[in-house]
Structures are given as C-alpha cells and as structure tokens.
Amino acid sequence: MNNSAPSKDRIQIEVLHKIGEVLGSDSELEHSLHKILQLLEERLEMGLGTLTLPQGDSEVSIDIAHGLSPSEIERGRYKIGEGITGRVVKSGKPVIVPRISSEPLFLDRTGARADREKSQMSFICIPILLQLEVVGTLSVDTPYLDDARLEQNVRLLSIIATMIAQAVAARRTARRERANLLDENLRLQRELKERFHPSNVVGNSRAMQEVCDLIGKVAPSDATVLLRGESGTGKELIADAVHYASLRASKPFIKVHVAALPESLIESELFGHERGAFTGATEAKIGRFERAEGGSIFLDEIGELNPSIQVKLLRVIQTREIERLGGTELKKVDVRIIAATHVDLENAVAQGHFREDLFYRLNVVPINVPSLRECKDDLALFIERFAEQIAAQNGMAPCHFSDDALKIMKSYHWPGNMRQLRNVIEWVMIMKGSGEPVEKQDLPSDLLQAEPVKGDSAQVGNAQSVQTYATQIASILDVPLKEARNVFERDYLGAQLDRFDGNISKTADFIGMERSALHRKIKQLQLHSPNSNVSDNKNLKINKG
Template identity: 40%
Template sequence: MTDTPTLELDLDEIQADFTHCFTGECRVNVLPILHKIGHVSTRNADLSALLAIILEVMQQPLKMHRGMVMLYDRHSDTIGIHDSFGLTEEEKGRGIYAPGEGVTGKVVETGKAIVVPRLNESLDFLDRTRAHAERGSANASFICVPIMRAEKVLGTLCAERIYMSRRLLDQDVKLLATIASMIAPVVELYLLENIDKVRLENENRRLKNALKRRFKPSNIIGNSKPMQQVYEHIRKVAGTRATVLILGESGVGKELVASAIHYNSPYAEGPFVKSNCAAFPENLVESELFGHEKGSFTGAIATHKGCFEQANGGTIFLDEVGELSLANQAKLLRVLQERSFKRIGGINPVRVELRIITATNRNLIEMVENGTFREDLYYRLNVFCITLPPLRERGSDVITLADHYVNRFAAENGKSVKRIATPALNMLMSYHWPGNVRELENVIESAVILSDDGVIHSYDLPPSIQTSHESGTTNALTLEDKLRAVEYEMIVEALKNNNGNVGETAKELGLTRRMLGIRMQRHRISYKTFRTRVTDALD
C-alpha cells in the first residue's frame, strides 16, 4: 500500500500524461468529460446529476470494475456508500466504515489518497461489502482519493480495476483526484442541505418530544385535589387554540402550566417564547413585544423582531401581564383583535398566527374596577382561565415536592441526603409558604447543602420557618426551646433507627439507659410507638 503525494496538480503535466496511450486507452479522451463535470458543478448544484456523469465515466472510458462515492457523516462518525456501480444494494448496505478503519477509513482520517496495487496483498482492505469474497478480484488494484473542501474531508471517491501498466494506474489516481476536487463544493452543499438538515430536524423533533414529555400535566408534581382540577383544565384546553389566562400568587408555577399547555397543543412544533412584562422599562416594552425598524429611534442600529414575531407559528407567554401600562394594553388589545401589528418605525403590518397565554399574580377584576386595566382587554385575555392554588392549600403536596427537591439537589450537589426528619416535615407542613413552590425549592436546596448526615433536620431549615412571625406560632423559640427541639428530634430519629429498642438507642446517642429514660419521660416519648408490629410488617 502506498500513499500518493499531496495533490497539488499541474494541469499541463496531467494533460501530457493523459496524451500517452497504453493498451489502447488514451486518457486525453476524458478531458471533454472533465469539462462537462466542471460545467455541471458550476451551473447546477445537483449532486445526483454529477455522480451519474462521474460513475458513467469510471465505468465506460476508464473501464473500472467498481466505483463508489462515499460520504462522511461527522455527527455519527461513519462513512457510508452514497452511490456506486458494480455493487448490489445488499453489498452497498454493508459498506459502512469508521475513520481509520480499512482503506476508506484511513483516507478519511488522513486526507490523503491511498493506492492498493493488489487487493490480495493488502491487510487494510477489509472487503466490508463482501463483494470480493463472493465474486473474487484478487489481482485488481484499488484507488481511494479524498473529497476535500477547505482541508475538511467530506468523503471519498474509490475505484477498482485490473491494471497492466503502473503508469496508467498513476494517471487514474490523478484523474480521480481531479474529479474529487471538482465535485467537493457540491458534496459540501449536499451534506449541509440534506444530511445535516435532516439530522438537525430529527434532533429538533427529539428535543421537542423530550420537552413535551417533561411538561405534560402528569409530570407536574402534586396529587392534591386542587391540583387535580388544574390538570383537568390543562388537558381540556391544551388541544384547542384558545387564549388562556393563568392566575395565581407569585411562585406557584404559572410558567410550568403555560409550558404544559404549549407542548401538548397544536402549536407544539412552533416556538415557545416567554416574556416577562414587568422586566422591561416602560419605554422599551413596545419594542420588545412588537419590534422596531432600523433607525426608528436613537440606538435602533438594526431591525429587531419582537416577541410576537419570534413566536409566530407557536405560543407567546406573557407573564405579569397586569404590569403593562394602559398605553401598552391598548397595543396588546389590537394584536389580539387583528393578529397583526407594525414594528416601531415600520410601515407594513406584520401578521402572526400564534397562541397567546398570559399570567399574573394581580387581581385583574379589581384593577378593571380601579381603571388601571382595560376591561375589553381583560375579556379578550380571559377566554379560558386557570387558577393555581397557593402551596399552603395543597396539603401533602408540600411533602411530595420537598422529597422531589431533596432527590434533585442531592444529585446536583453530590450529596447522599436521603430523607427529611419528622420534626422538619412538621415544620414544612405548618409553614404558610408566602413564596409558594419557588420558596420551598430554595429552602430544600439550602437544607441539602447544610445536611451532614444524610438527613434534613429541623435545624437545617432557615430561621424564617422556625420563628413565630413567619410560621404563625404564638410563642417565640428561646434558646432552651431550640435545644429541647433538637434533643427531641435526635431521640425520635434514634428510636426509629433502632425499632424502639431503648438500649440500642441509648448506645447510639452516647447515653445510659437511665439518662435516655429521663429525657424520653421529659418529652413524653414512648418507645412502644417505634416498635414495628408483626402485622405491620405483613401489611
């Protein structure tokens, strides 16, 4: 096996070589065909038309037994036969290689042509197609040249035939290299527009399906009765094109519900654009929502597409819609009515087809009565309303969510936190959660970081949850109260771990049985509570 030198070809030298005839074969006759290939490649970027010409040239004037055009898929890191002659469809399907694998793989890996003068003398020729094993071509030579563009290997052009003259073999190597360099731009365009495009479309579809699974209603955590009603509303409205208004306190998960509606809707294949109306300065709201033309105001150095235009064909989610000024409310109303708008400084209207989902923690009815929210806009937005319950009204969902966050943040922080201690659970359940799910998420993340023994204890929770002001209890916790609470929790946890065995519990806590008994009596703790009954075990 030998490598050809770097192919910096001298056309005069090639033409001189081609004018020599051996065994009745004159390569000068191929020059008009090269001209035709060049003409087709510059006028028409159709790879199929080019390959039809090339394979015909290889099969007839060049008298090749087999010819293959192989393309390199960088994403899957595989090289496959794109078009060929002399191979059956079954043989073509078997011709798949990795870079560095076999002759073809080495050409792709090195970017250099390889010539095998005798197939039966090459250890690198793998015969992956098994064409030679079935029909035999031991005396044939194999030529494989890279198809390259800007030093990037796109594939290979390979041929096989029996040569009686080494000079003719060398000429065909140069000829195939010339053809490969001529078709490289068309091959690159084909890979970009077809293989890469198809892969990107497939990847986009895969990600959207993943998002759809992630945001489907059954994956929103919580099984309380108020949430079951929310799930039912999502299920009913998602398949429609209706405008949806989501109401609820800050932190209850309005964006998550909007996502669930979008990814289970007729607009799921389109974009999902989120915009927080309270996050923009008053003078920039119109530009952010509806866009502007270049030069329409100071600082408008380029045309900007607003959120509505970006969401065309999908869903726009306007959070905190109650924060819009009356002037911007009027512009939003116009879009809802006409499904068109003009960019700032624009002349032509921009039409959009999308779904509008809005959310707010404000009391819009009260704002309408006060004159701070347009009544006509309210009724336009309130086609279908979903009200999310605050966390304090969701009962045991607090524990379900807390367990979920423990597992999530333990994995993210590389900690082996497994559970929440009973006193800490009681605190979580009794707290009124003004920040709702968002606050609970932050509390559990902090507690996971503070935990040292794989358990979240009450003293791992933030002080705000343990004070009378925040938790709604009547008496403030003194230092003595805090120490008693910690002692109570440690005794309860140890009794649980030891199935109510007082001796083992005392040993774990570093106490004598008598000292533990006194403390249990002080806290009115009975070891019998922690004994597992046989019937319980059977249940």
Template identity: 40%
Template sequence: MNDTVTLEINVIDSFEEFSHCFTGECRVAVLPILYKISQVLVDSADFTASIPVILDTMQNHLKMQRGIITLYDRHVDTIFIHDSFGLSEEEKTRGIYAVGEGVTGKVVEKGKAIVAKRLIQNPDFLNRTQAYPKKGRSKAAFFSVPIIRGQKVLGTIGAERVYINPHLLRQDLQLLAMIAAMMAPAVELYMLENIEKVRLENENRRLKNTLKERFKPSNIIGCSKPMQDIYQLIHKVAATKATVLILGESGVGKELVATAIHYNSPSADGPFIKANCAAFPESLAESELFGHEKGAFTGAIATHKGFFEQADGGTIFLDEVGELSLSVQTKLLRVLQERSFQRVGGNRPIKIDVRIIAATNRDLAKMVEEGSFREDLYYRLNVFPMMIPPLRDRGSDVITLADHFVKVFAEENGKNINRISTPALNMLMGYHWPGNVRELENVIERAVILADDKAIHSYDLPPSLQTEEKEIGVDQVGQITLEARIQAIETKMIIEALKKHNGHMGDAAKELGLTRRMLSVRMEKYDISYKTFRSK
C-alpha cells in the first residue's frame, strides 16, 4: 500500500469540517489569522508581505516542524524554495527540483495536493536539502499543496509535522489549501513583476547548489559525508597556491588527494612531480630533491635536475615528508621561505615557481616535541592541513569501492564477476580496515582471482576477515533458533534484491512478492536503508 496520497481539495466544502474542534487542537482560533492574511493581500497585493504571517501561522499556531514556500519558474522548468522555516540557509539553497521530481515536483506536475504519511520512508522523498539524518526515525508526515492561478501552478506550500489524529492532518491540509488559494493572485503578480529577479534568484541558488553538490574529483571514489567534506576542501584550496599538508593513516589515498588538488588548480598544465621521501637513502636525499652539479661527488658524472627543479611551474608532492633527516629539513625550509635553492656542488641560486603539497601518516606535532622534526618547517608546511578519514569511518563507501575494484580486477583478469554476495558484503562492512583503501583493493584483487563464479563469496575473502559473527536468536545450548534462521534468510533476500535493483524499493518489492509498504516495514526492522545500494 503506497504511503503517498494524492488529493483534490475543495476549499469551499472544507470550511464546515475545518470549523469543528474534535481533533484535540481547535483550528477555529486560526480564522482571525486567515482574515489578517487576506487583508494584507487585499490591501497591498504584496505576496512577500504575507509570507511572514503565513510562516508564523504554520510554525507557532499549527505547530509545524518545517514549512516551505516554493516558486515554479516555468521558463527554466525549475522549482526552488523561496522562503521557509526549519531549514538553514544552506539547506534552503539545496532545495531545487525539476517538475515531477520528489513530492514537491509531483505536486507542481499534477496540480494536486500530496500527503506523505511518513516522509522519511516515502519512495518519493529525496532529502535534497540534506536536512534529515541518513538513518532517521522520524514519524513526521509531509504534505504539499499547489498554488494555482487559473490552470497554472505557480508554486507550492509544504509542511511537516507528526500527526496522531488523521482528521487534524486533513484539517491542516485544507487550511493550507485555503491559504494557497488566497495568495495565488499575489504570487502571479509577483512572478510577473519580478520575473528577472526570480530567475536570477533561482539561478544563484542553482549555481551555489551545483558548486556544493557537483564538485567531486574524478580520481576519487566515495560519496560519504566525510569525503564530501574533503571534496569541498579540495575545491577551495585548489584555486590557490597555498602549501597543503595532507594527514592520514597509511592507505587512505593521500596521493589521490594531492593529484586532485593539482589537476583542479591553475597549474594543472604544469608538471606534477611525486617524491617519496621515505625511499631516499639519507646520503642521496638532498641530491634527489635539489639536484647536483657534475663532479659534485663520486659518481656525479653529469648535472642532475632534482625533483624541485623538475616541478617548476607545477606541483611537487612530498610523500612521507616526516621521514626526511634534519639536515634535509633545513634545506627544505629554505625553499619554502625563499622559493630558491642551490644544487649539491653548485653556487648559483635557482628560482622556482612551485606549489608544495606534503603528506605523512606520522604525528608531526609529536615529532616536533621529540626534536625529530623542525618546528619552523612544521608551521611552514601546516598552512592548509587536510585530515583524510580512514575507511572505517566512511560507511557505505566500502561497498562503492569494493564494487569498483571488482569491476577493475574482473576486467583485468578476464572474468565475468558482477556482484558481491550478502555474507561477503557483511564481512567487508564489519571489518575495521587498518590498511584502509589500499588493503581493500588488495583484498578484492585476491577475491577476484579466487572466485569461481559470477560473484565474490565470503570464502573468497582472506582469513583476516573471517571473524566470528554474533548470531541473533542463539538458545542456551548454543543452537540457532528457527526464528533466527528465518530472519537471516529474510535479511539476505532483501539485501540481494535491493542490490540487484540499485536500491529501488518498488522493483525490489516486486521481485520479493511484497508491497512497497511491507518491504519498508521489514527494512526498518532489520535497519536496512535503500540508499546504501544506490549507485553514486
């Protein structure tokens, strides 16, 4: 049974029901406010003057948790939030919809009110504003009514609240429908007189939203919240020439972040030189970084350009910078201060234009305290620090990355493997990944090599992941109960169906022989979210 109800509302016939006080909250008290709204609209025909009164009525008199007023710019076929309460400015900026998209888009498309009796579980709920937590337990309903003038839908009024009494929900729906009908002429006039302003406002919101949502480096996989924060930092720092210090555990992808910064910077056409400081023998580190003149030492048979000179006009990435000796740190400090250096055995300063990105998995602040890392160099490098999150803190990115590696290694090994079984997924999600993305990549490569059919199974994974799982429903003599086995099978079938259908609950429910509502109830029982299985 679908949780979304589309309704045609006759605002005139609703007055009689609206005036009764049989729902625990009397709506007759709102009638003077309706009169006030009508007077504002009649006296000034000013849509914007009525908005504060309308939103205040929704928030303080109808006890709504959130309220939104959207406008529909038909010239660019876009719906955007014009005003609201319960949303931050950033969340409001994200609220942009196409006609037919989400609950709001469907109201504009059909010109009829829609009630989502439990918003968080509704298949049309997009969470475009990102105002809701991923695993919310909210029982709030959401309903939206169209603002119609003639045959044209001009926008919507939406409201969110927890309702125990369905009659009260219907009364509030009717009340907002009345308000929408009253304000429609003023909205039409506002759109006609301010069409360019509305369009610019809409475009500004769209561009801001696009900048926030679109930017994702092409070389990095994952859309978890911690990684979204990293993408924003990359986007901001890439446009500058600031020195960046990338911190994080081994295997989190620090080099990928450095690469993304370089190739999204104004110096993207310049060289990107990678220097692994841990790989330099101490006696040759200075020569590798800064070069040497012919004859500078035994074996120096020709002039050699070091990594800094090779990176001129671009970016140098100093990986594992914490491994440099104190003497080399001193020379590196001089380069950071003066943007010039001398080759080993040379006496001529060489000027360079280089962006420096350093990375380490060590605690440089602690090394400064211990005296193994120069304090002044630390502060020179630590201009724009970025802490890359470990894989264990990235949630469903584990599944996204695993699927990517399966595709890569299956193609590389000439195998037709297209999925990861549910037990294997559970093991991947339950593991703590001390080696992070690099370890996951190695695990999947091994599993692809071992796999004998079209799927990666739990027995294809290495022993380090073969941990004992806590079983539900184990009785006192250690036997797994029938109920536990049924639940385990049910969970597996639901996850397999959602994964197969890319998280689309309607298709998954059909395959399982359930209604969407029945599937939703089971998913809530087992704490399964369809969003985990959506392609990013």
C-alpha cells in the first residue's frame, strides 16, 4: 500500500496537467471534453464517463460520453431532480453511490451496465459550477475499493469540474462576443449600404443623371469599372455606390490610394509578400487583393502606377491570379476591380507612360464623373446635402445659404470640385454656428474676390483663348499629333503657371491635376529653366521657347 499510494497520486497530478493542456489547446470544446473522458478511463479506471450541459430548466440529457453507444446516450434523459444526475443539477452538490446495485435512486436509464457489474462499481456525479450556477454535471463509474478512495476521487473530479467550468465560461464569453461582433458587422453593413446606396448620389443635372444610370446598370455585374474625372469630383463616392449596390456588398471593399504609396511598397501592398522577401520582411503578409477576396478592390489614381506594377496588374486582371512578392505559388482571387483616375489615359498611352493593353482591360465600363463646373444647376442640392452631413457629424443644425450667397458660389469656378465645396461649407458652418443663416459676407474671401465665371471659358481661365488657338491651327497642321499635343500642353500649362505666379499647388488644383503629375509634365515639356527652383511654395520661371 505504501508503494502504490504515491504512484496513484502522481498519476492524478499527471492527468490534471494533461487536462489543463487539452483545455488550453485550440481544439473545439466538445473534442476537448471527449479527450478528458478518455483520459479518465485510460489513466484512472473511471469508465462510462458522461457530461451534461443543460440548456433549459426542465430536462437534463447526456451531451458528451465515452464508452456509450448512440442509443444509450439518447436514453440518458432526466428531469431536474430525477435520479442521481437530476438531483445533482437541482442541488448543486456531488453525489456518491458506493455500490450502484444497492441504490434505488440510480435509474440506469442508459442500460449500459450489466447487473453483475453494478455490485462491484461505484458511481460519482459532480456538479459543474460557474459562479454558484450549475452549468452541467460530470459523472463516472469507478471500481469500489474503499470509502477513502471514493472521497479522493470526488476531490479529483471536483477539480476537473472546476477546470471544465472555466472552459465553459470562456466558450460562453466567446460565443457572446462572436454574436455581438456578428450583430455589429450586420449593423455596419446596413449602414454602409444605406450611406453609399446609389440613391445618395444626388443631382438632377443631365451629367449626374447619366452617372446614376450607369451605376444602376453596372453595379449588379462583375464588370471592371473605370471612373474618370478631375480631382475632388467624388470618384470614391461613386466607387462606394457601385460596390454597395452589387451582389458583393456583404464582402470586403478594399481601397488602395496608389499615389499615396511609395513605389517600393506598391507591389507588396497590392499582392502581399512572403517571409524574407526583402529586408525587414520578418513574416508573410497578405496583400490588398487577397484581403478583398469575394468583394471589390478600388484602385484610386491608377494612372500613377509605375510600368513594372502595370505589367503585374494586367496579369492579375487577365488570369485572376496573384503571386506574392518573394513567392512562387499562384493564388486565385475572386475580386471585382474598380479603378479611378484624373489622368488623360489615352494621352498617357500615346506618350508611353501607360500600357495600352492595361488601359483596355480597365476601360470596360467607363464612368465619367463630371466636375462641379458642369453641375452648377445642382449646386444648391449639393450644398444642402453637405450641410446636413456636417450638421449630423458635429451635433448642430444645418445652415441655410441665402440667395446672394448661392449666387456667389455659383459664379465661382471650384477648382477643387466637391472636396473644396464641402470644405467651404464646413468652414462656414463652424464660423457661423448651429443653424445660423449664411449671407454673402460670410463666405471665404477667396470666393468673394474671385472673378465671376462666364460660360465654358472658365475652364481655361486666363489661358490663351479658343479663338487664339484657332488662328494657330494652320501652323501645326503639318506636324504629327503627338507634337501638336505637346505644343498645346506647353502653351496651356505655361499660361496657367503664369496665371498663378508659378505656384504648383494652385495650378494643379485649378486644372484638376495631381501635383506630382504636374511636376512630371513640367519636366517633360521643359517648362522651367535648368537653374530654376521648382517647388510648391516658390514661383516657377517659365520657359516657353
């Protein structure tokens, strides 16, 4: 006896350690509980183990068992307070039956024990308690040796029941969190659908109605969409409307602002990379295309892509497969592509800056997003919508713009389009306060001091007039189209830069061009002298000759 007792204690400690490992693993709880019952039989001679996890208030049934057939498990049902198991659930206290054959409360509903076994076996049923609430029971059959050994087994099973209770609590918490996350996800999806539904793309002008009609036609398909228009016209809002009106609305919508990414990181961001692909790549990373699986990806400022990435993007569009940087495996992707640009891609193709085959792959369904200058009749409607949005975000009442204020705003050329309009409205509302009427004098000074826009000539401002160019046509009739285009661009950009005293930022905003693109165009057309200092804050010396 002296030699066997320490051995038994050691086995129990080993079993508790193993049970801790099982419950701490990533396995499903049901699989872990099966493993625990198996351990009890194999290491401690505790057979026919069962676990009940009551879900209601009226009945207890066996949820997990070891050594019982499906029919025996099905028969193991008890009302609360009925039999040994039902009584443990009701009282929250353990019950020990030293000899099963002599206990009338032991109902043996499962029928898994022969009569001869009942006289030799004990039955132990332990409550699984969670904050004094009975969340289940743990029961086993064990050979009867003596009362002391039974008490020792009860203590061990009570420890195991406590460990199981903690695992059940963790599962309940995880289920609750998953349910909350699912509810929140569904709520956010509903909000996104409502916020970016095509009906939120407002406008009664012909140009805006054409955009809305195209969204309604293209959204249900998987066709690639190319959004074209000046900076600030709301191309991203149109992309939102296309995605959230599509069959992919419940799937990811991943946005990539190409111009904002360093060239050295674009490939990794789009397609991902494997561990060790470059210095600092300490672990693998999935790219934006993989993150958009099943949904859509929005490639903003696609015209800024460098040639090497253009080749890889073309392959993705053609094959719907991506290859991570540093990897060799091709991965299939199911992604709808929506691209946007303010760049004249046909011109970029002609000049060799953009691949012609990629252009045609992207230009399946082009949507031309009009500038604000083309939608002046919708200006009051845009102002009202922006005022409502800004008011809701800042907890204030929307402002009403007077007729005089609207007249000034309609006469302005709006080089920054919708983005600039929204910023102006937000500035005015913050300066005026909640619900205050907006008069002409409340507008920003740059609107009040700007020259009124008259007709279509506003799009070129102080640049050389259409009539002047008409008189110069004869002088370029004998040169190729590319050279003629360069002549026009050189004169046009030179005039615009003169107009804004060489300020790159103001010129780019007015003509609807990114500053980086304008810098490249200036260098390409040699609009500055080699010694001039070109920057966004300094004047530019123009060289037109």
